[in-house]
Amino acid sequence: MSLQQVFDHLDANMSTYKTRLSDAVAIPSVSNSQETEHVEATRSVLEDYTRCLLESIGATVDMREIGDNQEYPPVIFATLGTSASKKTVLVYGHMDVQPAQMSDGWDTEPFAMTTIDGKMYGRGTTDDKGPVLAWINAIEAYQQENIPLPVNIKFVLEGMEESGDSGPLQDLILSEADGFFAGIDYTCISDNYWLGQNTPCITYGLRGIVYFHVNVKCAKKDLHSGVHGGVVYEGMAELCAILNSMVAPNGDITITGINRDVLPMTPEEEASYGPIDFNIDTYKSELGVTKLTHRTKAGILQHRWRYPSLSIHGIEGAFSDAGDKTVIPAEITGKFSIRLVPDMDPQKVTNLVKAHIRSFHNSTGSENEVTVSTTASAFSWLGDTSDANYTAGKRATVRVHHKAADLTREGGSIPITLTLQEATGASVMMLPIGSSDDGAHSQNEKLNVSNYLNGMKLLASYMYEVSQLAAGR
Template sequence: MNHLETLDEYFKEQRDEHLGQLKDFLRIPSISALSEHKNDMQQAAEWLLNSFKEAGLENLSIDETDGQPVVYGDWLHAEGKPTILVYGHYDVQPVDPLNLWETGPFEPEVRDNKLYARGASDDKGQVFMHVKAVEALMQKTGGLPVNVKFIIEGEEEIGSPNLEKYIEANKDKLAADVIVISDTGMQGPGQPAVCYGLRGLCGVQIDVQGAKSDLHSGLYGGGVQNPIHALAEVLASFRDKEGTIAIEGFYDNVRPLLDEEREAYQALGFNEDELKEEIGVTELFGEKGYSHLERTWTRPTLEVNGVFGGFSGEGIKTVLPAEAGAKITCRLVPDQDPDEIIEKLKAHIEKHKPVGVTVTVTEFDKGKPFITPFDHPAIQAAGRSYEKVYNVPTAYTRGGGSIPIVAAFDEILELPVVLMGFGLASENFHAPNEHFHLENFDQGLRVIGDYYYEIAGFEKDELKK
């Protein structure tokens, strides 16, 4: 019996037990954004530590940070073999609006072979799969083909504000040969994908101040600058009509798209007409010369996420507002730096602000982009594991979103990062009725177990970044 047959036997035997355990994990309302759930966060960390122990992991600890704790465990008895560092998070998003949930967000229920609960897909379900893959191998073979370390945090959903400091302070403890993260998605149902890059992020708020209070538009209109008009002028200066960003130097460090990557994306057969129908738009929009996938995976953006100011109630109020503002985010690609982009953004605003107003810029979220070459051995090994279980070719993709801590892992530990996700875009993570397709739970367990064997076949030097 080979290792995939061994895993299959174990997971079939234990499926009901495993689903029951996962439901217990999902019942804990570990919402990191809300202080009233502090005790729930501790309970989730302790539950996870106990699951590590039952799986056979050692050197267990709940490590305190300035925020929520990090849960650690390892198994380091595969002498001479590579070490996999598994990262994930046990915190979840808030659940509102509660009235849109068909069943309680912390009352897990299986319907149509989908497990519904907050955290089912993002990320408790996927973290749980890695723990159970270790348990299966320990139970059936008495050990693991590789060394493993687990680092599961409780603040990913609020931007991981304390994890980078933790990683810096524990570089020796976290030393490994490859980092594996299951917090991304597949290309579609039955279509596995390895994500080898994520965009970075920087966000700002622009505040435009005019007069010291709202003014009567009949008395002052035409003689005093209107902050909303001033803001609109600044916002309009950011991009041209084709969507190209007009900030000086914005594209200076953008890494060009490789021909091999472009060919791989074309081979996915993505249907842009179907996307238009799905999201309800007449046309897609973006830089000329790029497909939709290329625009959203490999090109930087500048988007206005919200605009505020003036009177917006029923009827009309004839005033010149005293102030107006907007929230802006930029998605960044290798090799753009968030701090440099914010400085260029500020310089652009200063150059283009109209007379008669004061403009201030406040910085918010920042995270660097990340990429591991898609031909890296650890990436290709993940593709092979998917293909053995799903029996279809693996797609190699980049993600348009951002997981800022991934870039921190990449820079601090200097290791290849493999994003092997098992979620689907339709699973409502961050929204009501979050769920996880159990066929991907079942198959994903086998993929993860096989991946440990794939990595065991490499010499450590072969996995260097």
């Protein structure tokens, strides 16, 4: 009965929650921008907007500065409830966003939320302002109905996730393992999406990553291709050959030994792909492609989630402006990454990549200077879907959506997930509320009104189910 009161309250106050999200979207908190407006907005969305909301629901908020300078926005550590008789749930989220402007191809102003046909368009609606606000709204609904919150809550909310520079936060979290993070029973993160548009998901795995730069220097200055072409070992040609040597057109990584530590698939895992709600044609349509490297549902999902992949991202130092330029660049840098899966180790992968590139370079006869470096790395993460945290998530999903959640993994990397697990020693679960077609990081990012509302109910139910399991019910 009390949970139904919370649901009814959420239904009745949707206009407030939409306005709240609209206000958050209007703050252009672009974390990987050096523009003064965006730097100030990223700090403001945490110090002013989010802090105010958390304090309005009674949370004790501690603003933590991170890093060695003021380039980083603060991190919010907030606490709501300290009852020894209740479980404590840690909630992680971020309030920064990817860059966006109308000239990118948006149909509506990205920093002015627009609702059309039940879809709320705007940068940050689904990634990750909407899910963060869904937590706050769900907690507030309990309070305004005078129903005791079923659990203690702790928040970690940051403003650098989209910049790929959460390193200082990870250091802070680990330093607080015996402080702020002591006594946490479960961690819940809502910073990902359903696999499709119809069936809710619970995510229990993420791939890791190693990001590489391979630099090729062939001359002391740029050269005229008409004068010197054909007599020097051109760096661009060698770089392209190096990149091409590591991955086949079908996506197979051709680096010797790269799959040696990949965790073998069990019969149970193999069987788990069958029931998952995933339509290959819909997926191809969403991507705008006509053919995929694998033909079956299981094959596609396995190569998105549980096998490594190598992607080439770009070349720095090459001519890329409009028009023609007949130059042999003296120095160029290729950028690529490898997504890791259990039980791959970033350092082992780095060593294999360097050995492969060194061997390939030696085979060319070139005396160009070739160097390889890494700019980021993270282990993969895998949760235990049989523990109480996941049981609460499963029960909450059925209660709200009237169907079981698909248990999924993600191909992307969220390094903070593993850091939180290490610091708390507690189970981590990803409980998404957004749909696969939300377009996070893309043009016309959106969050369905129905997903926003049901997401609040899901999180309210999750807190309730945690308390029920703790009571043996």
